[in-house]
Amino acid sequence: MSVYAIYFSPTRSTEKIVKILAKEFGNYGEIDLSKQSSGENVRAFKEEDICIFGVPSYGGRVPAPALERMKKMKGNQATAILVAVYGNRAYEDTLLELKEQVEACDFFVTGAVSAVAEHSIMHQFATKRPDKKDKKELKEFAVKLVEKIKTGHGKEGITVPGKKPYRTYKGVPLKPKASKKCTECGLCARLCPVGAISAQELRKTDKSKCISCMRCVENCPVKARKVSKLKVKLASLKMKKACADRKSNQLFL
Structure with a gap:
């Protein structure tokens, strides 16, 4: 086994x-x-x-x-x-x-x-x-x-x-972008699960491929990749009520 x-x-x-x-x-x-x-x-x-x-x-x-x-x-x-x-x-x-x-x-x-x-x-x-x-x-x-x-x-x-x-899911409009801090190290392109960042154009994100997983944001060594603060704030306001209470883990046997 x-x-x-x-x-x-x-x-x-x-x-x-x-x-x-x-x-x-x-x-x-x-x-x-x-x-x-x-x-x-x-x-x-x-x-x-x-x-x-x-x-x-x-x-x-x-x-x-x-x-x-x-x-x-x-x-x-x-x-x-x-x-x-x-x-x-x-x-x-x-x-x-x-x-x-x-x-x-x-x-x-x-x-x-x-x-x-x-x-x-x-x-x-x-x-x-x-x-x-x-x-x-x-x-x-x-x-x-x-x-x-x-x-x-x-x-x-x-x-x-x-x-x-199943409920319809069309993704979210929160796509990371590279700021001027980007050193073009290429780590984001190598780690992206769906190939939304081209090794030839590291500062760009293919929005049609991006699934907003935030892997590039999480792993950027100089914190150059970010999502719009305004869009995050607006999304947070919509989510606030649904996320207010501490949800519990569940086991199904």
């Missing part, structure tokens, strides 16, 4: 949460779906394997690049645990969409988790989460998942929140 932490995590919040869960299963391998090249090779799993799939919720949906890269996987009835990470607003259809995609790849879903992390654009929402309380709770979730699988109940299916048709 092998355990895999499989995640699409541009700003690493989802990665951290998936790893908190994976550690309770012992040693594990990693598959980073945030890399442009991650979907190039078909990866086949064994029935006895355990795969923990983690994605951020973008407007209540699974990021399209993550779905595309998962489609090439062959589950062979390996056990799957799903993780949807969101910035304290809501995750709507994310778990259901993830579940249906994973099942279409022939995995068997035995558990799921929704977890809160600091918002990747409006950092005042869920600031510094997952915090100490979250981490303790996530470890407790993992122990319950391990127990379910060890006791032979791992092949009992689950139901997750969500409905069809």
Whole structure:
């Protein structure tokens, strides 16, 4: 049996949460779906394997690049645990969409988790989460998942929140731009999950490709890439009511 932490995590919040869960299963391998090249090779799993799939919720949906890269996987009835990470607003259809995609790849879903992390654009929402309380709770979730699988109940299916048709998501108008501070080091182009930054024109962003994941903003060594402060402020005002209360992590067994 092998355990895999499989995640699409541009700003690493989802990665951290998936790893908190994976550690309770012992040693594990990693598959980073945030890399442009991650979907190039078909990866086949064994029935006895355990795969923990983690994605951020973008407007209540699974990021399209993550779905595309998962489609090439062959589950062979390996056990799957799903993780949807969101910035304290809501995750709507994310778990259901993830579940249906994973099942279409022939995995068997035995558990799921929704977890809160600091918002990747409006950092005042869920600031510094997952915090100490979250981490303790996530470890407790993992122990319950391990127990379910060890006791032979791992092949009992689950139901997750969500409905069809999935909610419409057209992206957000918050696209990072390079300021005069840009040194054209090229790191942003190498890290962009969708190739929205050309190595030949590093100061530009292809808005038709950009998914507003903020990976370039998070990783720029001189903090040259930014989004419009005015647009962020306006978006924050719209989100304030929905994000006012501390949302809870959830476990689905």
